[in-house]
Amino acid sequence: MHNIDAYRPIVGSDVIDEMFLLAKHLEGRSILNVNSTAVGGGVAEILNRMIPLCRDMGLNAQWEVIQGGEDFYAVTKKFHNALHGDPQTVTARDYEVYEETTEENLSRLNLDADVVFIHDPQPAALVRKRKMLRNSWLWRCHIDLSRRDPQVWDFLKPYVEMYDACVFSAPAFAQTLSIPQVLIAPSIDPLSDKNRELPPEEIETILQRLQIPTDKPLVTQVSRFDRLKDPLGVIQAFQKVKPYVEARLILVGGSADDDPEGARVLEEVREKAHADPDILVLCLPPTSHREINAIQRASTVIFQKSLREGFGLTVSEALWKGKPVIAGAVGGIPLQIAHKYSGILVHSVEGAAYWLKQLLHEPAYAKKLGENGRETVRQNFLITRHLRDYMLLFLSAGRLDETMIRL
Numbered sequence: 001m002h003n004i005d006a007y008r009p010i011v012g013s014d015v016i017d018e019m020f021l022l023a024k025h026l027e028g029r030s031i032l033n034v035n036s037t038a039v040g041g042g043v044a045e046i047l048n049r050m051i052p053l054c055r056d057m058g059l060n061a062q063w064e065v066i067q068g069g070e071d072f073y074a075v076t077k078k079f080h081n082a083l084h085g086d087p088q089t090v091t092a093r094d095y096e097v098y099e100e101t102t103e104e105n106l107s108r109l110n111l112d113a114d115v116v117f118i119h120d121p122q123p124a125a126l127v128r129k130r131k132m133l134r135n136s137w138l139w140r141c142h143i144d145l146s147r148r149d150p151q152v153w154d155f156l157k158p159y160v161e162m163y164d165a166c167v168f169s170a171p172a173f174a175q176t177l178s179i180p181q182v183l184i185a186p187s188i189d190p191l192s193d194k195n196r197e198l199p200p201e202e203i204e205t206i207l208q209r210l211q212i213p214t215d216k217p218l219v220t221q222v223s224r225f226d227r228l229k230d231p232l233g234v235i236q237a238f239q240k241v242k243p244y245v246e247a248r249l250i251l252v253g254g255s256a257d258d259d260p261e262g263a264r265v266l267e268e269v270r271e272k273a274h275a276d277p278d279i280l281v282l283c284l285p286p287t288s289h290r291e292i293n294a295i296q297r298a299s300t301v302i303f304q305k306s307l308r309e310g311f312g313l314t315v316s317e318a319l320w321k322g323k324p325v326i327a328g329a330v331g332g333i334p335l336q337i338a339h340k341y342s343g344i345l346v347h348s349v350e351g352a353a354y355w356l357k358q359l360l361h362e363p364a365y366a367k368k369l370g371e372n373g374r375e376t377v378r379q380n381f382l383i384t385r386h387l388r389d390y391m392l393l394f395l396s397a398g399r400l401d402e403t404m405i406r407l
Contacts, residue, residue, distance in 0.1 A: 002191045007191065010190055031113060033064070035118075072098065076121060079098075083153065111135075114397075118139050120141060124159045142169060144173055165179055170335055171183060216247050219248065228307050234251065252284060266281075300360065301324055303352070311332035
């Protein structure tokens with residue numbers, strides 16, 4: 001793991017010096033992060049990188065993961081899809097399972113930190129312990145609530161309003177709430193195994209090990225096997241352009257501990273792709289960061305054709321590698337991509353197919369999109385900016401009713 005000083009050549013010394021100044025003001029305060037899984041998914045990836053950097057700057061940063069059975073994760077997957085606007089049947093028993101699992105975790109977890117930072121709906125109800133502890137509680141919502149199911153949101157909203165403040169990734173996700181709302185976009189770590197520079201020989205070795213041919217341009221989507229990521233739509237778009245281009249499609253994904261639906265979606269994708277020799281479906285372990293890095297760097301075009309999205313960190317990951325990205329114009333993706341400047345935003349399978357054909361036929365334009373996208377990420381979506389925003393939030397915790405907070 002790199003220390004914070006390793007980022008100076010990427011973001012500049014002024015940025016790093018400011019972060020150390022903020023960290024000094026947080027001396028003596030403990031910060032506890034709680035989420036639903038230690039591996040798989042963007043939240044776990046961010047915390048895996050961020051917690052060591054916090055500690056390197058002297059912060060007392062901790063991380064806990066809630067525990068739950070298959071029933072609980074099936075319920076919270078329903079919640080996740082419903083909050084994204086996907087119709088779900090949520091029963092009274094589902095709410096009981098959520099409450100029961102919350103009680104079990106409240107009896108197990110030590111939440112006595114100065115700042116408790118809860119991530120997403122799965123552990124949101126832990127805030128019931130706030131009055132007893134009298135510490136600061138912040139809720140971080142990583143998903144898109146702009147089309148949320150009113151029934152599920154009405155269940156969660158009273159818990160959310162028990163927090164001191166909540167954090168959203170984009171303005172469109174904000175809700176009508178009685179507590180302050182803060183906008184903080186997620187980030188990628190440019191020095192992680194998934195994003196660091198790789199020598200060509202290492203890329204070639206990894207592709208050979210994964211049995212990925214390089215005789216044709218590679219078109220790639222990296223995402224969990226989730227219907228909201230629309231892997232079947234990516235296949236349809238690719239097959240529409242096959243008569244006009246030479247290319248190979250790779251769908252790379254994995255599973256997360258809190259997503260029981262992934263195995264079924266993977267089978268659907270394999271069934272859809274099995275008759276086409278130019279489509280490869282790879283299910284990789286959640287620790288396959290170098291492999292994903294190599295595949296993205298070897299790709300000519302990268303997809304993120306989400307139907308719903310919280311932020312979509314795979315977009316920033318692809319842009320950081322200077323690749324042209326075709327992505328769904330949903331959730332936080334338009335924050336990362338300016339259409340036809342730093343990438344392409346689409347609304348349909350037909351639009352995705354049209355732009356895939358264009359980018360494969362116009363490599364100079366595709367290259368320029370990638371260059372602009374990389375600079376956008378450097379300016380806005382690296383972990384140093386993200387961590388700075390969080391430190392400012394932690395400093396404000398407990399004083400969010402003040403008009404001005406002096407450091």
